[in-house]
Amino acid sequence: GNICYSSCNINYVQASFFVVSLQNLINIIPLNMKHLLTQWQMAVKWSIALFASLCCLLFWGCKQATHFQMQLEHMNELESIIYVEGQAKILLLPIQESADESLLQIESGDGNKIMQTLDVHMAVDSIDYFVPLDLDNYRQGSGETIMIRMKGLYNNAVTWDAIELVDTFDTTNRETFRPIYHHTPLYGWMNDANGLVYKDGEYHLYFQYNPYGSVWGNMHWGHSVSKDLMHWEHKAPVIARDSLGHIFSGSSVVDVENTAGYGAGAIIAFYTSASEKNGQIQCMAYSKDNGYTYTKYEKNPILTPFDGIKDFRDPKVFWYNPEKKWIMIVSADKEMRFYASYNLKDWTYLSAWGEGYGVQPRQFECPDMVQLPVNGNKDYMKWVMIVNVNPGCYFGGSATQYFVGNFDGTKFVCDSPKETVKWLDWGKDHYATVCFSNTCDRVVAIPWMSNWQYANIVPTKQFRSANALPRELGLYEQDGEFYVSITPVKEVRDIRKEVREISTFMVDTEYHVDTLLNENSGAYEIEMQFVNGTANIMGVKLFNEKGEEVDIYLDLLESRLVMDRTKSGIVDFGRNSQSHILETHDKRMKTSINYIDDFALATWGPIVKTMSHTLNIFVDKCSVEIFLDGGKVAMTNLVFPNEPYNRMSCYAKGGSYKVNNCRIYRLGF
Numbered sequence: 001g002n003i004c005y006s007s008c009n010i011n012y013v014q015a016s017f018f019v020v021s022l023q024n025l026i027n028i029i030p031l032n033m034k035h036l037l038t039q040w041q042m043a044v045k046w047s048i049a050l051f052a053s054l055c056c057l058l059f060w061g062c063k064q065a066t067h068f069q070m071q072l073e074h075m076n077e078l079e080s081i082i083y084v085e086g087q088a089k090i091l092l093l094p095i096q097e098s099a100d101e102s103l104l105q106i107e108s109g110d111g112n113k114i115m116q117t118l119d120v121h122m123a124v125d126s127i128d129y130f131v132p133l134d135l136d137n138y139r140q141g142s143g144e145t146i147m148i149r150m151k152g153l154y155n156n157a158v159t160w161d162a163i164e165l166v167d168t169f170d171t172t173n174r175e176t177f178r179p180i181y182h183h184t185p186l187y188g189w190m191n192d193a194n195g196l197v198y199k200d201g202e203y204h205l206y207f208q209y210n211p212y213g214s215v216w217g218n219m220h221w222g223h224s225v226s227k228d229l230m231h232w233e234h235k236a237p238v239i240a241r242d243s244l245g246h247i248f249s250g251s252s253v254v255d256v257e258n259t260a261g262y263g264a265g266a267i268i269a270f271y272t273s274a275s276e277k278n279g280q281i282q283c284m285a286y287s288k289d290n291g292y293t294y295t296k297y298e299k300n301p302i303l304t305p306f307d308g309i310k311d312f313r314d315p316k317v318f319w320y321n322p323e324k325k326w327i328m329i330v331s332a333d334k335e336m337r338f339y340a341s342y343n344l345k346d347w348t349y350l351s352a353w354g355e356g357y358g359v360q361p362r363q364f365e366c367p368d369m370v371q372l373p374v375n376g377n378k379d380y381m382k383w384v385m386i387v388n389v390n391p392g393c394y395f396g397g398s399a400t401q402y403f404v405g406n407f408d409g410t411k412f413v414c415d416s417p418k419e420t421v422k423w424l425d426w427g428k429d430h431y432a433t434v435c436f437s438n439t440c441d442r443v444v445a446i447p448w449m450s451n452w453q454y455a456n457i458v459p460t461k462q463f464r465s466a467n468a469l470p471r472e473l474g475l476y477e478q479d480g481e482f483y484v485s486i487t488p489v490k491e492v493r494d495i496r497k498e499v500r501e502i503s504t505f506m507v508d509t510e511y512h513v514d515t516l517l518n519e520n521s522g523a524y525e526i527e528m529q530f531v532n533g534t535a536n537i538m539g540v541k542l543f544n545e546k547g548e549e550v551d552i553y554l555d556l557l558e559s560r561l562v563m564d565r566t567k568s569g570i571v572d573f574g575r576n577s578q579s580h581i582l583e584t585h586d587k588r589m590k591t592s593i594n595y596i597d598d599f600a601l602a603t604w605g606p607i608v609k610t611m612s613h614t615l616n617i618f619v620d621k622c623s624v625e626i627f628l629d630g631g632k633v634a635m636t637n638l639v640f641p642n643e644p645y646n647r648m649s650c651y652a653k654g655g656s657y658k659v660n661n662c663r664i665y666r667l668g669f
Contacts, residue, residue, distance in 0.1 A: 069084075069085045069086055070082060070083070070084050070085075070088070070091075070164075070165050071083040071085075072160065074155040077154060077155055078151060078152055078153065078154060078155075079149070079150065079151050080149075080150050080153065080155060080160075081147055081148070081149050081150075082147070082148040082149075082150070082163070083109070083145055083146075083147055084135060084145065084146045084147075084148070084165065085143070085145050086143060087143065088135055088165040088166075088167070089134070089135060089136055089166070089167050089168070090132040090133065090134060090135060090165070090166050090167065090168070090169055091132070091133040091135060091148065091163065091164075091165055092130045092131075092132060092133075092162075092163060092164050092165075092166055092169070093120060093122065093130060093131050093132070093133055093159075093163065093212065094122065094123040094127040094129075094130055094158065094159050094162040094163060095120070095121055095122070095123060095127065095128050095129055095130065095131055095212075095213050095214075096121055096122070096123040096124055096125070096126055096127060096128055097121055097128050097213065097214070097215055097461075098121075099121045099122060099123060099124045100121070100124075100152065101119040101120060101121055101152070101217070102119070102120055102121075102122040102150050102151065102152040102153040103117065103118075103119060103150070103151040103152055104117070104118040104119075104120050104122075104133075104148060104149070104150055105117050105118075105147075105148070105149040105151075106118070106133075106138050106146065106147070106148055107146075107147040107148075107149060108140075108144075108146070108147065109144055109145030109146060109147060111147055114243075115138045116137075116138070116240065116241065116242070117241075117243075118212055118218050118241070119217055119218060120212045120213060120217075120218070121213050121215070121217075122150065122153050122157065122159045123157060123158050123159045123162065124153070124154070124157045124158065124159070125157070125158055126158065127158060127162055128461055129214070129461050129462060130162075130169075131187065131188060131211065131212050131213060132166075132169040132211075133148070133212070137240075171186040171187055173462070174461075174462050175460050175461070175462045175463065176621070177458075177459065177460050177621050177622040177640055178460070178462075178463065178621060178622075179466050179523070179620040179621045179622060179623065180521060180522070180523035180620055180621060180667065180668050180669070181230060181492075181495055181523055181620060181667050181668060181669070182449070182466045182467060182468070182469065182620050182623065183205060183224060183232045183446075183466065183467040184463050184465070184466045184467075185207070185209060185222055185234070185463050186234050186463070187211075187214070187462050187463055188209060188210050188211045188212065188213065188214055188222075188463060189208075189209065189210035189213060189214050189215055189216055189217070189463075189464050189465075190207050190208060190209055190210075190222060190448075190463070190464070190465055190466075190467075191207070191208040191216065191432065191448050191450070191455065191465065192207065192208045192249045192314075192366055192431075192432035192434075192448050193205060193206070193207050193432060193433075193434055193446045193447070193448060193467060194206050194207060194208060194221065194249040194250050194251065194271070194314075194366075194432075194434065195221060195250055195251055195252035195269050195270075195271070196251075196252070196434055196435065196436040196437065196446060197252040197253070197254065197267055197291060197436060197437045197438055198436050198437070198438045198439045199254055199265075199267060199290055199291060199438055200290055201227055202225050202226070202227060202290070202291075203225065203226045203227070203229055203436060204223065204224075204225055204252070204267075204291045205223070205224045205225070205226065205232065205446065205467070206221045206222065206223055206238065206239075206252070206269075207221070207222045207223075207224075207448075207467075208220075208221075208222070208248070208249060209221065209222030209237055211237060214460070214461055214462065214463055214464045215456045215464070216455075216456060218241055218246070219241060219246035219247050219248055219274075220237040220239060220240050220241055220247055221237060221238050221239040221247055221269070221271065222237050222238075223235040223236065223237060223238045223291075223292075225291075228491045228494065229444070229470045229489050229491045230491050230492065230494065230495050230669075231669060235292065238269075238287075238291070238292070238293060238294045239269065239271060239285055239294050239296070242273070242296070244273035244275060244278055244281070244283065244300065244301070245273040245274045245275030245277075245278055245281075246273070246274045246275065247271050247272075247273065248271060248272035248273070248274050248280070248313050248314065249271065249272065249313065249314040249365075249366055249432065249434075250269060250270040250271035250272060250282075250314060250315050250316075251269070251270055251315060251316045251317050251318075251368075251434070251437065252267055252268065252269045252270070252291070252437060253267070253268055253270075253317050253318065253319065253326075253344075253437050253438070254266075254267055254437065254438045255267070255268050255344065259326070259342060259343050259344055260286065260343055260344040260345060261343070262286045262288060263288055266286050266287060266288055267286070267287040267290065267291045268284060268285075268286050268287075268317075268344055269284065269285045269286070269287070269294055270282060270283070270284055270302075270315040270317050270328070271283055271284075271285070271315070272312075272313035272314060272315065273300070273301065274313065278301075279304075279305070279308070279310065279312070280305075280310070280311065280312045280313045281300075281301035281303065281304045281305075281312075282301055282302055282303035282304070282312075282313075282315045282328075282330065283296065283297065283300040283301050283302060284296075284297040284300060284302050284344065284345065285297060297345070299345070302345055302346075302347060303315070303328070303330070303339065303347050305332065306349065309332055309333060310333070311331070311332065311333040311363065312330060312331070312332050312333075313330065313331055313365070314330065314331050314365055314366045314367060315328050315329070315330050316328065316329045316330075316366075316367045316368050316369065316434070317344070318369065318437065320340075320407075320409050322409060323409045324342075325340050325341065325342055325409070326340065326341045326342070326344055327339070327340055327350075327369075327409070328340075328341065328347060329367045329368075329369060330367075331364040331365050331366065331367050331387075332352070332364070333363060333364065334354065334355055334356075334362070334363065334364060335352045335353060335354040335355045335364065336352065336353050336354045336364060336367050336385070336387070336412075337349065337351075337352045338350040338351045338352070338353070338410070338411070338412070340409075340410075350410045350411070351410055351411045351412075353385075353411065353412045353413075353414075354387065356418050357403060357414060357418045358387065358389070358392070358401045358403070358418075358420075358421055359389060359392040359394075359401065359421050360392075361391070361392070361582045361583075362389040362390070362391060362392030362582070363389065363390055363391070363392075363580075363582065364387055364388075364389060365388045365389065365390055365432070366386075366388040366432045366433070366434060367385065367386065367387060367388075368385075368386040368433070368434045368435050368445075369383060369384065369385050369386065369407070369412070370383070370384050370386070370435055370443050370473065371383050371384075372384055372443060372473060372474065372475035372484070373475065374475050374476070374477055374482065375475070375476050375477060376474070378441075382404050382405070382406070382415075382475060382482055383404070383405055383406060383407040383412065384402055384403070384404050384473070384475065384484060385402060385403040385404075385405070385412055385414070386400065386401075386402050386424065386433060386434070386435070386445075387400070387401045387402065387403065388400050388401075388431055388432050388433060389401055390431070390452050390580060391452075391579065391580040391582050391583040393428060393451070393588070394423075394587075394588065394591045394592075394603075395428045395588050395591060395592045395601060395603050396428070396451070396453055396577075396579065396583065396588035396592070396598050397428065397451040397452050397453035397454075397577075397579070397580070397583070397588075397598065398431040398432075398451050398452045398453075399423060399425070399428075399430065399431060400423065400424040400425060400430055400431060400432075400433040400447065401421065401422060401423060401424070402422050402423075402424050402484055403416065403420075403422070404416070404422075404475070404482040404483075404484075415481075415482065416481065420481075422483065422484070423605070424445075424447075424484060424486060424634070425447065425486065425634045425635060425636050426561070426603060426604065426605025426633060426634065426635045427563065427603050427625075427626075427634075427635040427636035427637040428451050428601075428603050428636075428637055428638075429449050429450050429451050429468070429623070429636050429637050429638045430447045430448075430449065430468060430634075430636040431447060431448050431450065431451065431452070432447065432448040433445050433446070433447040433448075434446070435473070442472065443472065443473040443474075444470055444471070444472055444473075444489060445470070445471050445472075445473055445486075446467050446468070446470050446471075447467065447468040447471075447636070448465065448467060448468070449465060449466045449467055449468040449623060449636060449638065450464075450465040450466075450638065451598075451638075452580065453577040453578060453579060453580075453598045453599075454573060454574060454576070454577040454578075454598060454599055457573050457576055457577075458573065458622075458638065458640070459570050459573060459640055460622075466622065466623065468623070468625060468636050469488045469489070469492060469618060469625055470488070470489045470491075471486045471487060471488060471489065471631075471634070472486075472487050472488075472489050472490075473485070473486060474487070474631070476632075478608070483632070485630060485631040485632055486627065486631040486634040487627060487630060487631035488616070488618065488625075488627060492525075492618075492667075495667050495668060495669060496525070496665040496666070496667060497665070497666040497667065497668050498517075498665070498666045499663055499664065499665050499666075500516070500517065500663070500664040500665075501662070501663050502659075502662040502663070502664070503662075504658065504659065504660050504661075504662075505650075505658070505659050505662075506656060506657075506658050506659075507535075507538070507650045507651065507652045507656060507657055507658070507659060508652060508656045509651065509652060510649055510650065510651045510652075511649070511650045511651075511659070512647070512648070512649050513647065513648040513649070514647055515646060515647065516645075516646050516647065516648055516664050517646065517664060517666050520644045520646040520666075521621075521644065521668070522619065522620065522621045522641075522644030522645070523619065523620050523621065523666070523667045523668055524619050524664055524665060524666050524667055525616065525617065525618050525619070525664070525665040525667055526540075526542075526615070526616070526617040526619070526648075526662070526663070526664050526665075527614075527615070527616050527617075527661065527662070527663045527664075527665070528540070528614070528615050528659055528660070528661060528662040528663070529612055529613070529614050529615075529659065529660040529661045529662075530554065530612060530613045530614075530615065530657055530658075530659060531611065531612045531657060531658040531659075531660060532556070532611055532612065532613075532655075532657045533655055533656045533657050533658065534654070534655025534656055534657075535556070535652040535653060535654055535655040535656055535657045536555070536556050536557050536653055536654030536655060537553050537554065537555055537556065537557075537651075537652065537653035537654060538553060538554045538556070538613075538650075538652060538657045539551060539552060539553030539554070539650070539651045539652075539653075540552050540553070540615075540617075540648060540649070540650050540651075541648065541649045541651065542617075542619065542624075542645035542647070542648055543645055543647050543648075543649070544641055544642075544643045544644060544645050544646060544647065545643065545646075545647075546569075546641075546642055546643060547567070548567060548568055548569040548641045548642060548643075548645070549567050549568065549645070550563065550564070550565055550568050550624055550639060550645065551563070551564040551567075551602075552564075552615075552617065552624075552626060553651075554607065554613060555604075556609055558604075559606060559607055559608070559609055560604045560605060560606055560607055561604060561605050561606075561607050561626070561628055561633050561635060562593060562602055562603070562604045563602060563603055563604075563624065563626060563635055563637055564593065564594055564601075564602035565599075565600065565601070565602065565624075565637055565638075565639050566594050566596055566600045566601060566602065568639040568640070568641060569639055569640045569641035569642055570640040570641075570642065571596075571597075571599050571600040571640070573599065574596070574597040574598050574599025574600050575597050577597060577598035577599060579598070599638075603635060603637060605628075605633045605634075605635055606633070607628065607629075607632075607633055608629075608632070610629075612660075613628060613629055614628070614629055614630065615627075615628060616628075618667075619645065620667075621644075622638055622639060622640055623636065623637065623638055623639065624636075624637055624639055625637075
């Protein structure tokens with residue numbers, strides 16, 4: 001059957017019209033006659049007035065609001081078509097995350113053209129939330145009819161009672177765990193940052209984005225813009241899923257010399273299109289308006305795997321100045337492949353690197369390669385290959401490795417033996433780390449702050465997930481090896497709202513701070529220096545009135561920094577974590593400390609013991625990020641406390657130590 005829905009929403013203005021209409025109709029009765037009417041006659045009069053008013057209201061309201069119409073036709077038990085006429089802006093889709101995906105085809109009114117295909121978890125018997133389908137993206141002309149064909153959804157699903165046309169979509173935050181000073185999408189799913197580029201005073205953060213649910217799927221490039229890496233303005237997605245497939249990760253460059261022919265200063269984006277039909281192929285798009293909109297290259301793809309390899313994705317492109325050419329790195333399962341181009345469209349294979357390097361077993365993803373000065377000496381530069389792996393993290397799931405060496409424009413040669421493993425971060429929620437292009441001597445990276453083992457089930461609904469703090473990368477030499485230092489960008493200091501200073505104190509057993517900040521919203525930074533005396537363990541616990549806690553400590557006997565989140569708040573969802581197909585071993589259980597499940601555990605990173613250690617701890621609604629000794633060790637972990645950690649206890653084991661320069665900064669906008 002066909003069901004026709006007309007929009008006839010009654011608002012405050014219409015309600016006011018109703019009251020006035022009713023009052024005016026009653027006033028039609030002459031005052032000098034009212035005393036002649038019986039009580040029964042007055043009741044009839046009132047009823048007539050009420051009926052007339054309602055008719056006026058419905059006629060006027062519908063005349064104003066029926067500028068769009070939706071018609072539903074059930075073709076069979078598992079296929080339906082929605083016809084949308086008029087100028088409706090948004091179709092609200094009810095989502096049930098546990099439901100199987102339904103296939104949505106957005107088609108022209110005559111059904112001759114499929115404009116987009118989506119896979120959406122449409123609600124079957126319950127509704128988790130709604131997401132908007134922006135109909136303006138598909139209109140070619142005013143008032144054009146749009147068809148939305150749904151396959152795989154039974155015609156008795158609750159979707160059909162709840163789906164509706166609206167003019168606006170409310171993005172007001174509904175989440176307890178939405179961070180205050182970390183970037184998140186307004187709604188929907190986000191994973192890898194990609195295409196990071198700086199131009200004309202603006203940082204463009206593109207990211208893997210599903211606008212049609214808060215779980216992975218329908219990959220687009222989402223878009224946010226900032227002038228200071230802290231305040232982010234959400235923009236419309238710039239590259240949408242198309243007939244070639246999902247829009248996977250990639251990179252962007254500023255084409256200063258107009259090598260591609262789209263104008264000097266055009267931004268060129270490179271991404272992977274992924275589908276079962278076409279596999280994983282590399283594509284290109286260009287922007288002539290400083291990165292706000294993109295046009296896909298008409299001859300895509302620009303690169304396909306010469307050997308048909310399945311995992312061939314995440315192109316990183318950069319300019320190699322000594323030979324005046326562009327270099328592209330593509331992750332190809334267990335290695336990285338290098339290509340060269342002079343026009344960004346035609347690419348020649350150069351070499352491959354990485355087979356057998358680093359942690360095993362693993363799969364390479366999201367490469368980046370930057371040149372850094374050793375110990376700040378610009379006359380002594382080394383290349384750093386950033387390699388994100390899934391699986392491979394010591395503590396399970398996904399993580400970010402790096403390799404230091406030399407690059408001659410054709411081949412990368414690593415300085416260290418194959419078995420050497422260096423982590424950019426020693427937490428469990430730091431992945432898909434890539435760097436902004438076009439930032440001159442400054443190297444700024446942004447990670448995705450989650451882990452593929454549980455990213456789809458963390459306890460939020462309106463959005464998943466967040467980015468970690470932007471970090472500045474440096475390079476230093478220690479004991480004949482080269483290591484990357486990681487520090488929060490200096491711009492984070494600009495969001496410090498107030499400071500509480502605590503005088504120097506000694507810790508023999510415990511030292512308590514009962515209140516960190518008044519009216520603590522859960523967003524702050526702790527800066528402190530531990531000066532050791534005789535202690536074997538120097539620790540600090542952050543906790544709340546509910547007894548939920550994060551335990552951070554330096555184990556000097558084992559030479560490691562540890563963060564334990566087993567009692568941090570909501571952790572039970574970790575029991576439902578899913579491991580990668582390659583992660584069939586139990587190494588993560590043995591490597592982690594206090595392993596309960598793949599979320600409830602403690603992570604650790606190696607330290608070099610000295611007489612003093614400086615800690616910078618950044619806490620937000622759902623995360624704790626630690627930077628030790630100027631970024632020689634970084635550790636990023638998610639937490640989900642039921643109320644902010646607003647108490648602190650420093651403790652010692654095996655002796656005592658002193659705490660200097662303890663400052664607590666409230667962070668926010």
